[in-house]
Amino acid sequence: MSRIEIIGGEQLKGELKIQGSKNAALPIIAATILNKGITILKNCPKILDVYHMVNILEELGCIITWEQNTLMVNSKKTSISCLPEDSVSKMRSSVLFLGAILGRFHEVTIAYPGGCSIGKRPINYHLDAIKRMNVEQEFLGENEDIIHCYTDKITGNDIFFERSTVGATQNVILTAVLSEGITKIYNAAKEPEVEELCKYLIRAGAKIYGEGTSYIEVEGVKELHDVEFTLSPDRIVAGTYMAAVAATQGDVVFHHAPSQHLEATIDVLRKVGCFIEVKGDVIKVGNHARPKPINIITEPYPAFPTDMQSQLMSILCLAEGKSIIVENIFESRFQNIGELTNMGAQVHIDESGKIAQITGVNSMHGAQLYAHDLRGGAALVISALAAEGSSVIQCTDYIERGYEDISRDLRLLGAKIKYHCG
Ligand code: EPZ
Numbered sequence: 001m002s003r004i005e006i007i008g009g010e011q012l013k014g015e016l017k018i019q020g021s022k023n024a025a026l027p028i029i030a031a032t033i034l035n036k037g038i039t040i041l042k043n044c045p046k047i048l049d050v051y052h053m054v055n056i057l058e059e060l061g062c063i064i065t066w067e068q069n070t071l072m073v074n075s076k077k078t079s080i081s082c083l084p085e086d087s088v089s090k091m092r093s094s095v096l097f098l099g100a101i102l103g104r105f106h107e108v109t110i111a112y113p114g115g116c117s118i119g120k121r122p123i124n125y126h127l128d129a130i131k132r133m134n135v136e137q138e139f140l141g142e143n144e145d146i147i148h149c150y151t152d153k154i155t156g157n158d159i160f161f162e163r164s165t166v167g168a169t170q171n172v173i174l175t176a177v178l179s180e181g182i183t184k185i186y187n188a189a190k191e192p193e194v195e196e197l198c199k200y201l202i203r204a205g206a207k208i209y210g211e212g213t214s215y216i217e218v219e220g221v222k223e224l225h226d227v228e229f230t231l232s233p234d235r236i237v238a239g240t241y242m243a244a245v246a247a248t249q250g251d252v253v254f255h256h257a258p259s260q261h262l263e264a265t266i267d268v269l270r271k272v273g274c275f276i277e278v279k280g281d282v283i284k285v286g287n288h289a290r291p292k293p294i295n296i297i298t299e300p301y302p303a304f305p306t307d308m309q310s311q312l313m314s315i316l317c318l319a320e321g322k323s324i325i326v327e328n329i330f331e332s333r334f335q336n337i338g339e340l341t342n343m344g345a346q347v348h349i350d351e352s353g354k355i356a357q358i359t360g361v362n363s364m365h366g367a368q369l370y371a372h373d374l375r376g377g378a379a380l381v382i383s384a385l386a387a388e389g390s391s392v393i394q395c396t397d398y399i400e401r402g403y404e405d406i407s408r409d410l411r412l413l414g415a416k417i418k419y420h421c422g
Contacts (some may be wrong), residue, residue, distance in 0.1 A: 002396045002422035008366055008387040012250030012413040018257045021234040022047040022402045024196040027170045029053040030096040032073040033104050034177055035204045035224035042230040044071040048401045052091050059084055067192035079104055084111040095123055099174030099417045102149050112145040113403035117329040117373045130175050132157045148264045156181030164300035170197055177206045179220035186215040191301040192261045200229045235261040240378045242285045243311040244276050247386040251286040252413055259283055266302040272315055293321035296345055298328050310336055310379035320358035327356050335372035342367040366391035371398045385415055
């Protein structure tokens, strides 16, 4: 089992470039099925989740080549509309192939994507919306956990989401791009990654309006064409490293950072006491005192993101007072509590499981730690960097799902951190 060893107490200092966005890359990789040709995707992060999605493309018959961080996909010869069951259960984001394959072949067979440690993660909004687009659905297999969708023609329709949902918004867009008629999406997710998927599709010839707002309109077109696209930097990776600077009371300059997508994170880090200066895609972060306590609620974009919640908790465990975090997006995203308690933190979760009360302590000590999910694992790295003494974090392949090389990046900033392959 892979692990990361950290000797805490170093203040992070230096400069770092931010990698490409995982959550922009994954839906766009699925969307490459739609253009029946060439996609050149630049600034693509080399992370486990991307490799997994690319493997699925190859299983579907696409030709893949890499040149450093440029991914080239030729989807001309794709002919299979059935997703391998183990592929989907391994990673939720493969559910985005549902809309892409359906959009191209008018048929798709996909296993129900598994939940994960942060929540059950159902796909009812995806299926209910796509059904409204003249798509038949049947559930196959002895557990009825294989979804078969088929249609002779995808027709545009009005789609109303009762809550903001990133993946379902993206799947409807993927289904609608080559459909007949107009699809109007009300209460669409406004996350930057939805906007970026639309920008990629528009670059490939799709007709989409309102991307980045809660109302998106897709006018179906006959076909898409070859496209070259450069991914934005990853706002959660940037936020994670900024949180590490806050927790270790360091000073770091981040380059190639998606400043315009970090407003809520920057606001929260300023409230805990950081000095933050933004100039274009350069963000300077410094913290020279013990963090201040704050109360925060996670909400859809542009509010404070759930994907930064665990990282903020790592900071607040060291704050000079009591803080409250309300996790409004996922039902079990406080997986780190046990690990943080082992380090001397004082965190209490209320009976609803949505509210964490944190009493900051002066210092935490290193411990044997276990990552339970992607962002929780990255948050444990932050806690270990700020703790006294050494820590070992196991199950770090969770972290490799979203961070190209967290040990390399933090070592560049002076951290005493070492990765051991399992
Ligand atoms: C995306 O997941 C991100 N993943 C998540 O990032 C992120 O936390 C999430 O959006 C919220 O911002 C990718 O972009 C690959 P949702 P997604 O549909 O699309 C419920 C990370 O760490 N829901 O907006 O799955 C769902 O259970 C990951 O990079 C239904 O009930 O999120 C959740 O509670 C973690 N039924 C809430 O809605 C549905 O049909 C929001 O989910 C769909 C969702």
